[in-house]
Amino acid sequence: xxxxxxxxxxxxxxxxxxxxxxxxxKTFLYHLHAYLRWRETKKRGTNPDLLIQECLDGxxxxxxxxxxxxx
Numbered sequence: 718x719x720x721x722x723x724x725x726x727x728x729x730x731x732x733x734x735x736x737x738x739x740x741x742x743k744t745f746l747y748h749l750h751a752y753l754r755w756r757e758t759k760k761r762g763t764n765p766d767l768l769i770q771e772c773l774d775g776x777x778x779x780x781x782x783x784x785x786x787x788x
Contacts (some may be wrong), residue, residue, distance in 0.1 A: 718753065718763070719748070719750075720746050720747065720750045722745060723746055723749060723750060723765055724746075726765045726766045726768055727742065727767040728769040728770055729746075729749070729766065729769065732745075732769055733745060733746070748785045749765060753765060754776075755766075756768075756786070761786060
């Protein structure tokens with residue numbers, strides 16, 4: 718997946734619309750793209766819409782699972 722294709726996802730588009738114009742939007746896209754590539758190497762889900770929704774739901778269980786992945 719390339720960086721420009723991330724904008725085709727509804728949640729990514731919604732999230733980015735809430736950020737300041739300019740470099741913060743580009744930075745977010747680059748970080749999200751890098752994180753998704755990293756998740757792919759760990760055999761984890763790489764759908765940005767699902768990942769953003771998971772983060773927005775933000776339960777303790779989700780937080781713990783994300784921390785386990787980082788270890």
